[in-house]
Amino acid sequence: MAFINMSYLNPRTVKLIGIPGLEHMQFWIGFPFFAICLLALLGNIILLIIIPTERSLHQPIYIFLAVLAATDIGLCAAIAPKMLAIFWFSYGSMAFDACLAQMFFIHALQCMESGILLAMAFDRYIAICDPLRHRSILTPSIVGHMIVVVAIRATVLVGLLPILIKRLHVFHSILIAHSYCEHMAVVKLAAEDIQVNKTCGLFVGFTVLGFDLIFIFTSYVLIFQAVFRLHQKETRLKAFNTCTAHIFVFLEFYILAFFSFFSHRLGHVAPSTHILLSTIYLLVPPALNPIVYGVKNKAIRKHVAQIFLLNHGSQW
Template identity: 90%
Template sequence: MASINMSYLNPRTVILIGIPGLQHMQFWIGFPFFAVCLVALLGNIILLIIIPMERSLHQPMYIFLAVLAATDIGLCAAIAPKMLAIFWFRSYSMAFDTCLAQLFFIHALQCMESGILLAMALDRYIAICDPLRHTSILTPSVLGRMVVIVAIRATVLVGLLPILIKRLHRFHSTVIAHSYCEHMAVVKLAAEDIRVNNTCGLFVGFTILGFDMIFILISYTLIFQAVLRLHQKEARLKAFNTCTAHIFVFLEFYILAFFSFFSHRFGHVVPSTHILLSTIYLLVPPALNPIVYGVKNKVICKHVAQVLLLNHGSQQ
C-alpha cells in the first residue's frame, strides 16, 4: 500500500484516457476532429500566405487577422497530435512536465485569441466612430505594441498556472479524464489543498476573458449607437456589414469559452459531453475563423481563387 501511495508523489507521467464513457467510439470520433484540424490548418495557412503578399491587406484588421490565424494554428498543433494519438493509437501516457507544457500553451493561446478579438473590436470602433483618424491612431508601431502586450499578458498570467501546479506534490491519481491537459482537470488530481490553484484559475479567466468580453461589448454598444445615427440606410448597412464576421467569431468564442470554464468548476455536466464540447470549443473556431472572414471579404476570396487557379494551372 505504501508503494502505491508513493507512486503518486511527484509523478513523472500522467494518463490521458480521452473521452470517459466513449472510449469504444474514440477511434471514429477522431476522424471528424482530424478533418476539422485539416480545415483549420489549411484555412489559416492560406491567410498567412495571402495577407503578407497583398499590399491592400496591410491594414490593422487584416494584420490582427493574420495574428489570429497564427494563434489558431498554434492551438491546433498544441491539441491535435496527442489527442489523435489517444483516439487512434491508444497512446495514453504523457510525461507530467509535457502535460504542464501543453496546459500552458493551450490556455496561453486561448488568452491570446481573446486579446486579439478585443484588438479587432477596437479597430472596428475606431474605423466606424473616428474613420478620419483610423490610420493615424493604429499605426504599425501601435499595432506591434498591442500584439506584444497581448502576448505578454497571456504568457505571464497563464504562466502562473503550471508554476502553482508544480508546488503540489501528492496526487490521489495520475489518470486525467480528458483528451488534453486542461488546468482544472490536472488540479483535481491533487491530494492537497487546491484553493490557491482554483482561485488563480478563476482570476486568470476573469482577468483575461472577462475583461476582454466586457470591453468588446462596450465597443459594440458604441459602434451600434454611431451606426444608428447615420442617416443613409446604405451607410448603416455597410457599417454593420464590416462588423458581422467579427461579431460571429466573438459570440462563438466566448459562449463556448464560458461554458467550458464554468462547467468544469460549478457545473454537473456529463463528463463525455463536457469534454466533447470543450474540444469542439478549441478546434472548431480555428476552422471557422478563416471561412467566416474569407467569405465576408471579397479581397481574400479573390486571392484564394487566384492561388487555387495558379495551382490548378501548374498541375495541368
C-alpha cells in the same frame, strides 16, 4: 513512487484517458476532429500566405487576422497530435512536465485569441466611430505594441498556472479524464489543498475572458450607436457588414469559452459532454474563422480564388 494508499509522490508521467464513457467510440470520434484540424490548418495557412504578401492587406484588421490565424494554428498543433494518438492508438501516456507545457500553450493561446478579438473590436470601433483618424491612431507601431501586450499578458497570467501546480507533490491519481491537459483536470488529481490553484484559475479566467468580453461588448454598443445615427440606409448596412464576421467569431468563441470554463467548476455537466464541447471550443473556431472572414471579405476571397486558379492553370 506509489504509496499503499495509492497516492503518487512527484509523478513523472500522467495518462490522458480521452473521453470517459466514450472510450469505445473514440476511434471514430477522431475522424471528424482530424477533418476539423485539417480544415483549420489549410484555412489559416492560406491566410498567412495571403496577408503578408499582398500589400493591399497591410492594414490593422488584417494584421490582427494574421496573428489570429497563427494563434489558431498553434492551438491545433498543441492539441491534435496527442488527442488523435489517444483516440486512434490508445496512447495516453505523457511526461508530467510535457503535460504542463501543453497546458501552458493551450491556455496561453486561448488568452492570445481573446486579446486579438479585443484588438479587432477596437479596430472596428475606430474605423466606424472615428474613420478620419483610423490610420493616425492605429499606426504600425501601435498595432505591434498591442500584439506584444496581448502576448505578454497571456504568458504572464497563464504562466502562473503550471508554476502553482509544480508546488503540489502528492497526487491521488495520474489518470487525467480529458483528451488534453486542461488546467482543472490536472489540478483535481492533487491530494493536497488546491484552493490557491482554483482561485488563480478563476482569476486568470475572469481577468482575460471577463475583461475582454466587457470591452468588446462596450465597443459594439458604441459601434451600433454610431451606425444607427447614419442617415442613409445603404451606408448603415455597409458599416454593419464590416462587423458581422467579427461578431460571429466573437460569439462562437465566448459562448463556448464560458461553457467550458464553468462546467468544470459547477459539476452539473456529464464529463463526456464537457470534454467533447471543450475540445470543440478549441478546434472549431480555428476552422471557422478563415471561412467566416474569407466569405465576408472580398479582398481575401479574391486572393484565395487567384491562388486556386493559378494552381489549376499550372496543372494544365
